[in-house]
Amino acid sequence: MSHLQRHPELQALAWSAASGLLFCLLNALARSLTLQLDPMQAQFLRYLFGTLALAPWLFLHGWRTFWPQRVGAQFLRGAVHTVGLVLWFLALPRIPLADMTAIGFTGPLFILVGAWLFLKEPMRWERWLATGLGFAGVLVVLGPALLAAAGGRGSGAAHLLMLASAPVFAASFLLTKALTRTENPGTIVLWQAASVTLLSLPLALPGWEWPSLWQWAGFAVAGILGTAGHYCLTRSYAVADISASQSVKFLDLLWAAALGWMIFADVPTSSTLLGGAVICAATLWVARRESKARRVAGSTSTP
Numbered sequence: 001m002s003h004l005q006r007h008p009e010l011q012a013l014a015w016s017a018a019s020g021l022l023f024c025l026l027n028a029l030a031r032s033l034t035l036q037l038d039p040m041q042a043q044f045l046r047y048l049f050g051t052l053a054l055a056p057w058l059f060l061h062g063w064r065t066f067w068p069q070r071v072g073a074q075f076l077r078g079a080v081h082t083v084g085l086v087l088w089f090l091a092l093p094r095i096p097l098a099d100m101t102a103i104g105f106t107g108p109l110f111i112l113v114g115a116w117l118f119l120k121e122p123m124r125w126e127r128w129l130a131t132g133l134g135f136a137g138v139l140v141v142l143g144p145a146l147l148a149a150a151g152g153r154g155s156g157a158a159h160l161l162m163l164a165s166a167p168v169f170a171a172s173f174l175l176t177k178a179l180t181r182t183e184n185p186g187t188i189v190l191w192q193a194a195s196v197t198l199l200s201l202p203l204a205l206p207g208w209e210w211p212s213l214w215q216w217a218g219f220a221v222a223g224i225l226g227t228a229g230h231y232c233l234t235r236s237y238a239v240a241d242i243s244a245s246q247s248v249k250f251l252d253l254l255w256a257a258a259l260g261w262m263i264f265a266d267v268p269t270s271s272t273l274l275g276g277a278v279i280c281a282a283t284l285w286v287a288r289r290e291s292k293a294r295r296v297a298g299s300t301s302t303p
Contacts, residue, residue: 038207049223078195137278
């Protein structure tokens with residue numbers, strides 16, 4: 001048995017780190033595409049190609065392999081995820097990648113609270129403290145944008161839209177965690193891609209423009225990246241408790257800042273880096289505290 005197989009927490013970290021890198025690459029590509037096309041069209045095409053990317057898998061194993069035990073729950077998760085995506089894609093072309101990623105770090109904090117409320121996972125004082133510190137970090141990130149909007153020098157609407165998407169995505173991820181109890185990761189990923197595609201189509205039609213060849217290619221790559229990212233994320237949730245996979249999320253800010261600088265010439269502000277660091281530190285601290293508590297509990301329960 002390998003070292004990773006003996007430690008499911010390490011498996012969750014590895015899957016989570018892989019999903020973070022894939023999503024950062026996807027976000028950079030998606031932002032480029034939404035600067036050229038209507039955001040709702042970009043949302044639809046991104047998930048259409050995500051569904052098509054799964055077609056060989058479906059053909060190889062047969063559709064019965066991916067038929068879920070809870071069809072209604074799959075569409076519920078798709079509907080919730082679609083709402084989050086609408087907010088996210090509307091904000092995407094108007095917000096730097098580093099800001100988007102820093103705000104996205106609130107997702108694990110919403111997940112912690114949601115897991116306590118709906119999945120009955122324990123919410124110890126460490127989680128409450130981490131949540132409070134994390135949202136203090138959010139205020140650091142959002143502060144300059146909101147002050148600029150108040151002074152008529154810009155709009156903080158994009159930042160608020162991105163923040164509003166975080167609890168919606170958290171609800172979607174909690175539904176994913178619940179579905180992993182009865183469904184395999186491949187089934188969850190396939191039904192998410194298909195349901196979001198169907199629900200996004202009516203939103204894409206009013207502003208439709210025929211994409212260029214390079215834009216079609218970009219959406220094809222985005223579909224592959226997104227499908228792979230969601231598969232890695234689902235695997236991380238399947239092998240360990242949700243909180244076990246959160247401590248590597250700080251890497252996302254580094255990747256997003258580098259990609260934003262290289263592709264869009266976005267230089268991260270000091271408030272973005274500071275606020276992102278505060279949020280990351282909060283999630284990393286609580287993950288380490290919980291890991292230590294699990295080791296102590298395991299040692300005391302061993303005869």
